[in-house]
Structure formats: structure tokens, C-alpha cells
Amino acid sequence: MRSQLYGLFWLLLFLPISVRADPALAQVGTLTVTSQDLEEALASSPMASAFPSLDADAQAALRGDLLQRLVAARLLEQEARRLGLDRTEAYRQERAALARGLRYRAYLDRLRASLRVPEAETARIRRELAENPEAWEAARAAYLSQVYEIRKTQMLEALKQRYQLVIYSTRLKGPIQPDTLLAKGAGFQIRGKDLNGQDPAEIGRRLQEQVELQLVARAAEAEGIDIGAKLARYDRERLPALLLEQKVAEWIPDEQTLRDYYQAHPELGQVPEFRQIGQLVVANREEAEALRARILAGESLYALAGQYSIDPYGKEHLGDLGWLPAGSGMPAIEAAIAELPEGQVSPVIETPKGFHLVVVRARRSGMQKPFDAVRDRVRQALIAERLPAYLAQLAERFPIVWQFPIAQGTAR
Amino acid sequence: MSRFLAVLLFWCSLGSAAQAMPPLTLPDLSGEPQTLERRGRVLLLNFWAPWCVPCQAEIRHLIRWQKQYGKRGLQVIGVGLDDPRSLGNAVRTLGISYPVLVADPEDQRQLLARWGEPSGIIPYTVVIGADGEIKHRYRGILDETIFSALVLPLLQSASP
Helix, strand or coil: CHHHHHHHHHHHHCHHHHHHHCCEEEEECCEEEEHHHHHHHHHCCCCCCCHHHCCHHHHHHHHHHHHHHHHHHHHHHHHHHHCCHHHCHHHHHHHHHHHHHHHHHHHHHHHHHHCCCCHHHHHHHHHHCCCCHHHHHHHHHHHHHHHHHHHHHHHHHHHHHHCCCEECHHHHCCCCCCCCEEEEECCEEEEHHHCCCCCHHHHHHHHHHHHHHHHHHHHHHHCCCCCHHHHHHHHHHHHHHHHHHHHHHHHCCCHHHHHHHHHHCHHHHEECCEEEEEEEEECCHHHHHHHHHHHHCCCCHHHHHHHHCCCHHHHHCCCEEEEEECCCCCHHHHHHHCCCCCCCECCCEEECCEEEEEEEEEEECCEECCHHHHHHHHHHHHHHHHHHHHHHHHHHHCCEEECCHHHHHHCC | CHHHHHHHHHHHCCCCCCCCCCCCEEEECCCCEEECCCCCCEEEEEEECCCCHHHHHHHHHHHHHHHHHHHHCEEEEEEEECCHHHHHHHHHHHCCCCCEEEECHHHHHHHHHHCCCCCCCCCEEEEECCCCCEEEEEECCCCHHHHHHHCHHHHHHHCC
């Protein structure tokens, strides 16, 4: 297992070299995670822009984390399908609405992609904007936008004829019932319940949008525009999310569950005490005791730290370490200053770094945040605690086989 | 890569530019100072930073053009506005195959202003002809259309 993890690290370190072949990285039940999947996940992650400037090991760690997430998503997707979440009426309707939208968009994208700026227009733009090439693309886009609007209007008129569209405009003025027929065409009807609204003007606008959507989506389907890959991607992202929503509802059935969890994990809402610390460090106890005597006699710890401290940061900053949270210091120092009165120098404290004299100039009290202030954090913590066990359970049903060659080769 | 840049810059320094250009001396990724005194090749001086997403998109074009048109006299030089470590990582990750100089991001506005871009916006590219004159300045992503219109004609005239 350990050698497999080393293999994973080295693979992820050099992954860009092998991405071109798009090898499978993991088989999860019947589903696969490929290099391409990983690169797409990386490109859409919040770290995408910062990724190139990261060190190689940080890049490998990030890829590893994303790969684990992809594997988890495949586990959840297959379980969601096994449980029939993709066959509910709600999911079918949601998916059908998405498919209409995708077809609509694909059809108009195809129209836009078919448009060209004529050579003469390109020449005119370059001539008139010869001193400003940065404006060429905007000028070309403006030209194409005008042509697009004209062509889209023509296309919609043609589709209205093709699908024998009838709009009952007068019905928009009267009371609109859910079953009031507002428009129909070959293969579709639009009724009041499809538009969700009260204001006649708003309903009229939505009716136009629905008519356009129906006409274009039907034309796209009739002309065989393929949206299969996009629908598959939707399933891949939506089904794991749906299952996770169900599991979270199961793990957190009510607010009391979260409150009980917070009570059991108060550290989630603890703000530690902060102390403003002054420190002097020297190499031997005798020197530390002598300096402590000088401080007790009235000299400044800060002035002495600037002169004698062997801690480079402390010496540079005249012993002023700023505000530090309780628990961030070495144990011996923490113990010594826990009850140290403000402004009083500590006894000599011995640590592996040397012999310390510490002053607490001021304290800011710690606090326990109320539940409402940390609710989301508590929820995330509870989910983070439950999810790994659930994924491990799914991995028994849908076995994970890592398929990167280096790991297989190094596994002994 | 720094040796390549030194050779290039030595070769470029033969003769003098017809139009005065701002001097540019910056360290390369290994810390060696490099002075840009060019003549004989068409230079694309590209100001960029690793965190800049449009820069990353543009760099893919620049790598391809350097490979495709290098023999016809094109030389891309990147001026990276970040620390050497981040720039080195970006060069490795993005597969940048042309020389990259290192500029302090604190100096971004002044540096770009000297090269004709007072707002300090990146990506920004200066096209320098084989005769050493600044031919074009371009704010934003230098794409195929703009490259064909602004740079390719210079390469044709620069080809041996």
C-alpha cells in the first residue's frame, strides 16, 4: 500500500507528460477516472490560476487530492444509480428541462459559429483602426453581433412556420388559469402553469422565451445536434450531489444533532486567549539569571533582548513577538506563562532552544463562540467525519483499482 | 536557457536600433543579469505573471509561435513579474521554451510605463522589428489574428 502511494505521488508529479495519451488513473466499479478528467477538474478548481506557480510537490499533492475527490464522486454516482436516484420523476423532469436548454444553446452556438466577417469588412476594420489593433476584435465582434441578431430573427420566423406556431395573445389579458392554453405548435403546448407569474407583461415576456426555447430545442433535436456528452457530465456531477444531500439529511436529521455535535466538539468554536509577548533567549542559565536580575532591578527586557537575545527574530524586533494565541508556544513556555501576571518577568524557562525570559504585556481573553456563529463549521465537521466511512463502505460495493503503471510496477 | 539568451542578446546587439528603446537589464531565472540590446531578429517582449489567467492562455500561443517561426527570425522573450521561484515553476508547468527574465512585481507599473503601457496591465506585448524599432504595442491576449496581421509581415521581411 505504501509503495502504491509513493507510485501515486511520482505519477502525479510527472502527470502532464503522460496526459496526452489520456490513460485511466483509476477504475471505480464500472466507471473510470482518466487523466483528462483530472486535468478538467484541475482547470475548474479554485486553484487553477495559481497552479502553474506551485512547487512540483505541491502540484502533486493538489492533483492527488482532486483524484481522490473524483474517485469519491464515481463511488457516489454509482450508488445513486443503484438506488434509482436517476429514475425519479423529479430527476427526469430536471434533466428534460436541462436537455431543452442545452439543445437551445447548442443550436444558437452553431448559428453563431457559422457566421464569418467578410474579407472586405475585415480590411475596413484594419484600415480604420490601423493605430488601434486592440480594437479589431471588438469591432469584429460588434459586426458579428449585428449579423447574428438578423439571422436569429430570420431563423425564428422560419421555425414558427415549420412548427405551425399559434400564440393566443388575447388570453394574456384575462385571468390566466394553470391550464389556460397560451401557445401551441407541432408537438408542444404552453399553458399558464408553465410560466409561473401574475403580472400579464411578465407572463407575456416569459411566454416569448418559452416559445423560442421550444422551437429552437425541437429544431436542434430534429437536426440531430448531439448533447449526449453534456448530459452525461450533468449526471456525473448531479447524481453524486443528490446522494450526498440524502446522506447529509440522514446524518443530520435535525438541528439538535448539530447542537449535540458541537457540545461534543467544543474546540470547533473555541477562540484561544491571545497574549502580547516579549521574550529574551540566551544560551545558558547563568546569563539568563543575571539578565533576569537586571530586569527585576528596573532594566527593560526589550532593550536587553535587542542586545543579548540569541533568537534572531527576537533580537531584530527587540524581543517583541507580537500577539500569539495560547497553545502556540513550546510546552515549557506555555506552562510558565499560563498564570504569569501581566508585566511581570517569568522565571528562567529552559527549552531545547535555550534559556528564556518572558513577559506577557497584555492578554485578550479567549471565548467559546455561540452555536449560531459556528453552525456551518459544525455541519461541515460532522459531514467530514461521516463521509470517509460511507465512502469506504461504497468502495466495498464498487471496488477501486488504481491503474497507473508506476504504482503497479512499484507495488511489491 | 540563460546561455542561449546571452548568445541571442550578443548577436542581437550587433548594430544599433534606429529608434531609441528603453534599456532593459533584468536577471534571468538563474539570476544572471541580461541586457536586452537587440537587432537582427523580430522580438516579442511579453510581460506576464504566473497568476494571470489571460497570460497563461497567451503563453500557449507564444510557445507555438516560437517553435513554428523561430527559424524565420522570431524570438519571444518573457518578462515575468513575480519571484524567481514562482516563475520557474510556471516555466516548468506551462512548458515555456523561450527565455524568461525576472522583474520585481513592485516595479510593474514603472516598468510597463517605460515600454508604453502606463496602466501597468498585463498581458502586454511589445513587437520589436529586426531593425530594432518598436513596431507595435499590444494590450491583452495576442491571438492568431493579431499575430498574423502585426508580426508575420515582419518575419517575412526578416527571413534570410
